[in-house]
Amino acid sequence: MDFAKKFSLEGKIALVTGASYGIGFAIASAYAEAGATIVFNDIKQELVDKGIAAYKEAGINAHGYVCDVTNEDQVNAMIAQIEKEVGVIDILVNNAGIIKRIPMIEMTAAEFRQVIDVDLNAPFIMAKAVIPSMIKKGHGKIINICSMMSELGRETVSAYAAAKGGLKMLTKNIASEYGEFNIQCNGIGPGYIATPQTAPLREDGHPFNNFIISKTPAARWGEPEDLAGPSVFLASDASDFVNGHILYVDGGILAYIGKQPK
DSSP states (O other), X not given: OOHHHHTOOTTOEEEEETOSSHHHHHHHHHXXXXXXEEEEEESSHHHHHHHHHHHHHTTOOOEEEEOOTTOHHHHHHHHHHHHHHTOOOSEEEEOOOOOOOOOGGGOOHHHHHHHHIIIIIHHHXXXXXXXXXXXXXXXXXXXXXXXXXXXXXXXXXXXXXXXXXXXXXXXXXXXXXXXXXTEEEEEEEEOSBOOGGGGGGGSTTOHHHHHHXXXXXXXXXXXXXXXXXXXXXXXXXXXXXXXXXXXXXXXTGGGOOOOOOX
C-alpha cells in the first residue's frame, strides 16, 4: 500500500465556505498543498476578490463565488455553476459562521435566529446541495467546523452554543443517513485560534489571553496551521472508515479541568 497516497488530495475538488481569510483560508491552503483544486465562496464580491488575491499570493489558483449560504436558491445555483465550470465537489467544508456575544436575556429572537441560520441551517443547505452528486460519484467528504461550544457552554454565546451543538448532531446524522453511499461526514472543533479577529484578546496582560493560556495544556493559542493536518486527514482516503466523529483541535482544553488555585 502506498501509505502517503492515502493522504493525497490529488485530483479532488474541495469547496470551503467563507474561506477568504482565517481558518477557512488555512484549511483550503492545506488542501491545495495536498493536491486539491480549491473552490470557495463569500457573501460579497469584495471579500471574494480579496480571497482570490490572497490565494494567488500563496501560489494557489482558487475559484471564488459570491453566495449567501443561508439562501437555498443561491446555494443550488452556485453548486450547479461549480459543477459546470470546475467539476463535481469531492470535499465540502462548512466553515462559514458568525458569533454574537450578547447575554441571553438581552439577545433578541431575531439575533438568535441569525446565528442559527448561518451556523446550522447553512451547513444543512450546503450538504443537501452536494450530496446527490456525491452519491452519483460514489464518494464524498463533508467536514463541518464545529466548536468547543459543541460541548461546553459559556457566558454570552447561547445562540452560538445552540447552533454548534446542533451542528455536531447534524454531522452525526449525515454520517448515519449517507454512510452507505461512501460519504463520510465528520466535524472539526477548533480551540482558541490566533486569527486577526482574536488579536485584541491575545495582547499580553489581557485577562482573556491569560485565561485561555491557563486553561490550555499546550499553554498557547492555536495557529490556523494547527488545523491543516486534521483537515487533510478527514478529507483524504485515509479517513474512509471515520464517520460521524468530531475531532477537537484545542490543545487539550476539553480534557483539562484546570489548575488548582494556590
